[in-house]
Amino acid sequence: RPALIVMPTSLIPNWQDEAARFTPQLRVLALHGSKRKALFEQIAEHDLILTTYALLPRDLKALNQQRYRLLILDEAQNIKNPRSKAATAAAQVQADLRLCLTGTPLENHLGELWSLFHFLMPGWLGDAKAFTRDYRTPIEKRGDAQRLNH
Structure with missing residues (x-):
């Protein structure tokens, strides 16, 4: 099966x-x-399929006619907003493995990091509300080193 790279x-x-x-x-x-x-x-006849964040939501139905061995997001900070069209579409792609490539996993707040992990391993950091309660608020507002280390 091919790899899809966004x-x-x-x-x-x-x-x-x-x-x-x-x-x-x-x-x-x-x-x-x-x-x-x-x-x-x-x-299906190719090994690497290249597409863009802008086209992923538009082409999702056609892209999902194929299951992918690997889904790679290059410059993955493009899905830092989990409600964006690109993030929503990326989460729907059928792939066995997922990978994020980024030099900027965090630009403004910890919620952006949650969004990347939500794509990679849905549920691992809980839902967005729980993550905000358990990590963002204690770390960003109170400087809680224990929560940061966790």
């Missing part, structure tokens, strides 16, 4: 170049632009 549009050429350089045997399909819909039927 990224900002500007990174598609980079992923294509790096795949060609390091894994030339892999068949790469980039789904972006106005002609991408004609390529949906070819997904």
Whole structure:
């Protein structure tokens, strides 16, 4: 089964170049632009499927015709808002394994980190309300080192 990689549009050429350089045997399909819909039927024939955060919600139905071995979110901070269209769509993709790549897992508050873990391992940090009660409030408002260490 293929791997689906979701990224900002500007990174598609980079992923294509790096795949060609390091894994030339892999068949790469980039789904972006106005002609991408004609390529949906070819997904199962490829090893790496590249798409963007903007297109993921729009193309979710077509993308979910295939189950993926791996779902990778590059620049995963794009799902820091768990109610965003991209985060909601990413959570619905059928994949055996999930991976977040980001150099910025946290920009404004701990809730953004919760959103990444909610995508990776739903329920592991509880729901958003429990996470806020048990971690965000004690750490952000009271500087609770014990909660931070936990």
